[in-house]
Amino acid sequence: xxxxxxxxxxxxxxxxxxxxxxxxxxxxxxxxxxxxxxxxxxxxxxxxxxxxxxxxxxxxxxxxxxxxxxxxxxxxxxxxxxxxxxxxxxxxxxxxxxxxxxxxxxxxxxxxxxxxxxxxxxxxxxxxxxxxxxxxxxxxxxxxxxxxxxxxxxxxxxxxxxxxxxxxxxxxxxxxxxxxxxxxxxxxxxxxxxxxxxxxxxxxxxxxxxxxxxxxxxxxxxxxxxxxxxxxxxxxxxxxxxxxxxxxxxxxxxxxxxxxxxxxxxxxxxxxxxxxxxxxxxxxxxxxxxxxxxxxxxxxxxxxxxxxxxxxxxxxxxxxxxxxxxxxxxxxxxxxxxxxxxxxxxxxxxxxxxxxxxxxxxxxxxxxxxxxx
Amino acid sequence: xxxxxxxxxxxxxxxxxxxxxxxxxxxxxxxxxxxxxxxxxxxxxxxxxxxxxxxxxxxxxxxxxxxxxxxxxxxxxxxxxxxxxxxxxxxxxxxxxxxxxxxxxxxxxxxxxxxxxxxxxxxxxxxxxxxxxxxxx
Numbered sequence: 001x002x003x004x005x006x007x008x009x010x011x012x013x014x015x016x017x018x019x020x021x022x023x024x025x026x027x028x029x030x031x032x033x034x035x036x037x038x039x040x041x042x043x044x045x046x047x048x049x050x051x052x053x054x055x056x057x058x059x060x061x062x063x064x065x066x067x068x069x070x071x072x073x074x075x076x077x078x079x080x081x082x083x084x085x086x087x088x089x090x091x092x093x094x095x096x097x098x099x100x101x102x103x104x105x106x107x108x109x110x111x112x113x114x115x116x117x118x119x120x121x122x123x124x125x126x127x128x129x130x131x132x133x134x135x136x137x138x139x140x141x142x143x144x145x146x147x148x149x150x151x152x153x154x155x156x157x158x159x160x161x162x163x164x165x166x167x168x169x170x171x172x173x174x175x176x177x178x179x180x181x182x183x184x185x186x187x188x189x190x191x192x193x194x195x196x197x198x199x200x201x202x203x204x205x206x207x208x209x210x211x212x213x214x215x216x217x218x219x220x221x222x223x224x225x226x227x228x229x230x231x232x233x234x235x236x237x238x239x240x241x242x243x244x245x246x247x248x249x250x251x252x253x254x255x256x257x258x259x260x261x262x263x264x265x266x267x268x269x270x271x272x273x274x275x276x277x278x279x280x281x282x283x284x285x286x287x288x289x290x291x292x293x294x295x296x297x298x299x300x301x302x303x304x305x306x307x308x309x310x311x312x313x314x315x316x317x318x319x320x321x322x323x324x325x326x327x328x329x330x331x332x333x334x335x336x337x338x339x340x341x342x343x344x345x346x347x348x349x350x351x352x353x354x355x356x357x358x359x360x361x362x363x364x365x366x367x368x369x370x371x372x373x
Numbered sequence: 374x375x376x377x378x379x380x381x382x383x384x385x386x387x388x389x390x391x392x393x394x395x396x397x398x399x400x401x402x403x404x405x406x407x408x409x410x411x412x413x414x415x416x417x418x419x420x421x422x423x424x425x426x427x428x429x430x431x432x433x434x435x436x437x438x439x440x441x442x443x444x445x446x447x448x449x450x451x452x453x454x455x456x457x458x459x460x461x462x463x464x465x466x467x468x469x470x471x472x473x474x475x476x477x478x479x480x481x482x483x484x485x486x487x488x489x490x491x492x493x494x495x496x497x498x499x500x501x502x503x504x505x506x507x508x509x510x
Contacts, residue, residue, distance in 0.1 A: 032472070033443055034418045222417065222443060290421045292441050314420040314443055345446060 001025070005050035006143050006201040007208055016220060022116030024051040026221055033222035037316040040190055040227055041362045044149035045219035046211050051115040054139040054198060055125065058108045065132035066109060068264055069125075070101065071246060073256035077103040083174045083187055086254055087246050088113075088124065089266030093273060094242040095249070097121050098234065100187060102176050110183075112144075112196075114236050128265075143204035145197045147211065148219075148227075150362065152194035156184075159210045160197075168195075189224065191231025191360050226313050229322060232284065232357030232365075238295065239282060239310045239324050247273055248326065249310075250282035250356070280307065281329050284356040286366065287321035291344055293351070299325045300341040300348065306331035309342070317359045318366070324356070382410030384476055388452070388492065389501035392434075395476065396452040396495060399483070403458055404492075407480040408440060408449065408471065411505050416442035419468035424460040425482060431455065433490070438481055440471060449481060453490040459483035 002025040012018065016027030027048070029036060039045045057065065066074045072086030082103050088096045097117045102110040113121045125136050147156050157165035160182065167179045168186075173193075176185035183198040199207060212218065225235065234240055240249035247255070247270060255270060256262070287293055293312030298305045307327030315322040327340075338353040357365050387395045393412035397405040413419070423439040431437045431451040438449035460482045464470060471479035486492070496504065 029417070032418055032469075034420075034469070226443070290423070290441075292420060292443075292446065294446075 003051070005048055006204040007048045007050060007145075010205060010208060011048065011218075014218065016218070019221070021221055022051065022114070022118070024115055026051060027218070029220035029222045030218055033220060033226070034316045036217060036219040036223035037226050039217040040149045040192055040219060040223065041317055041359070042150070043217070044147065044151040044155055044194075044215075045217045045223070046208065047146040047148070047219050047224055048143075048204075048208070049146050049196070050143040050201070050204065052144055053111075053113045053115060053118045053121065054142050054144065055111045055113065055122070056104075056108065056137045056139065057111065057125075057129070057134050058137070059129075059132060059134035060107055061132040062107055062109055062134050065129060065134045066101065067262055068132075069128060071255045071264055071266060071270075072101075073258075073262065074101060074103065074109065076256065077101075079103075079175075080105055081171075081176045083176055083185055087240075087251060088121070089245070089264070089270075090242055091266060091269065092242075093245040093247075093266040093269030095236070095240045095244055095246060095251075096124055096242060098236050098240070098251070098254075100185075102185065104178070112198075116237060139198075141201055142198050143201040145199070145204065145208060145211070146188055146190075146194065147197065147216065148188045148190040148192045148194035150193060152192065153186075155211060155214050155216055156195050156197070159207065159214060160184075189231075189233060190227040191233070191357060192227075192362070225311075226316060229311050229313050229324070230315050230317055230357065230359035234282075234324070235311055239326075244280075244326075245270060245273060245278075247278045248280045248282065250324075277329070279329055280326050281332060282310065282324055282326050283332065284354040284358060285309070285312075285323040285325050285340070285342070285351045286318070286354055286358070287323075287342070287349065287351050289349065291321060291349060293321040293323035293342060293344075297323075298343040299327050299351075300343060301327070301331040304331070305343075306340075315358060317362070318364055322358050323351075382414075383498045383502050385498045387476070387498065388495035389498065389504075390450065390452050390495060391504060392450045394449060394452050396484075396492075397476075398492070402485070404453065404455070404484045404486060405480050406449075406452060406482050406484055407475055409501070410475050412447075413472050413475045413479070416440065416447060417444045417472075418442055419471045422464040422468045422471065422481070424462075424464065425457045427457055427460060429457045430487070431457065431484070433494075440468070440481075451484060452495055453484070453486050453492060455484040455486040455490055457482050458485045 312323035
């Protein structure tokens with residue numbers, strides 16, 4: 001028996017297929033994960049993400065603390081409410097977790113970190129917060145509902161009422177706002193527009209039921225995974241972990257090198273890696289025939305194993321298999337046509353290296369291969 | 374408690390294998406074959422079905438098709454020895470039929486049992502219900 005979110009009883013009553021995820025009993029799907037996937041791309045769906053960890057950091061030195069703690073730079077957040085995606089690294093530059101940090105005010109920032117990394121994240125935060133006299137408060141009292149899809153914002157405006165609508169209607173992407181006891185951010189993990197709503201746990205079921213009554217489809221973790229992979233977003237524990245640096249998992253863009261005087265945990269290791277050259281790189285793959293790419297399948301370039309798939313799946317939007325793979329940097333340039341082979345159950349199958357994302361806002365991002373090149 | 378009588382999704386008139394195929398004896402003596410409700414539920418949404426060639430001869434318990442779902446690729450084993458006489462072409466463009474109607478529209482192939490093919494080794498509905506109840510524990 002795992003931990004349960006305030007919405008667990010609803011999931012169980014609606015025949016959600018319950019699986020363990022990071023110690024939580026969570027719905028994998030409610031019947032068909034492919035139909036759920038399409039609902040988010042074409043209309044609107046909602047996810048119970050209350051298992052994720054919400055942590056508030058408060059204190060007069062909270063900015064200095066986050067300058068030291070995070071690889072991205074919170075000074076990029078100019079206005080209260082702005083959000084930033086970043087990694088939290090160990091001394092070796094390995095990723096302890098990836099997270100979103102929200103700027104609430106100069107003495108108060110909010111982090112949303114992964115569920116499966118809860119214990120080590122909290123321990124790491126507590127360990128480093130003391131020196132900055134920052135108070136670390138985990139919010140087990142809060143639930144979190146992500147509403148995603150082209151119709152997501154409209155239904156949230158309708159369900160949460162006029163006052164909330166007026167407060168958030170002009171919210172730009174990667175911005176958030178507290179309205180009464182509800183915290184609403186225009187963020188997500190699907191590649192679609194939408195909101196992530198953080199609210200008191202005892203209000204979650206009521207809001208969820210009202211969203212459901214307006215036709216919002218509940219979406220399980222299965223479709224959450226295919227949506228995020230199509231959108232080119234990494235999954236902690238699959239695409240990166242404590243032995244992988246952001247430079248090796250496609251997250252170079254989240255490392256703020258400037259100003260050079262900012263000393264964040266892991267910086268020295270990243271500098272060394274950057275100077276010596278990064279040996280592995282995360283790339284996108286597509287399979288041009290039947291079959292599904294799976295985690296840990298080997299990637300072969302010119303007869304040699306040069307890496308493996310870190311996240312592989314069937315893309316419902318594209319109707320073909322897609323994947324992230326970590327491959328050796330030197331193997332990438334070897335084939336000018338970006339071709340490689342995948343060892344699928346003992347059979348070598350041709351695949352193509354592409355640049356993620358695969359899908360954004362319901363549309364394929366893959367260009368037709370240039371002919372005659 | 375009689376588990377067999379309580380478990381839905383296991384039609385009494387069909388025969389079953391330990392590898393979760395079902396077989397239905399047709400009036401013409403051929404066997405219609407597919408995967409069970411339990412198997413499709415475990416595998417989740419189907420995305421591809423690889424069908425055998427018509428005319429292929431298969432041995433009992435030999436791999437003869439592959440169903441691939443969002444979760445895993447899974448071999449289909451022939452319940453008995455015989456010759457493939459028909460395949461469900463609709464699954465090529467609509468693999469989800471295996472999920473929606475595993476005992477009907479989601480059938481996979483028809484097999485003409487070979488001489489001496491032995492159907493007596495297949496499980497009854499009650500025996501199959503016991504098998505999956507045992508797997509759950």
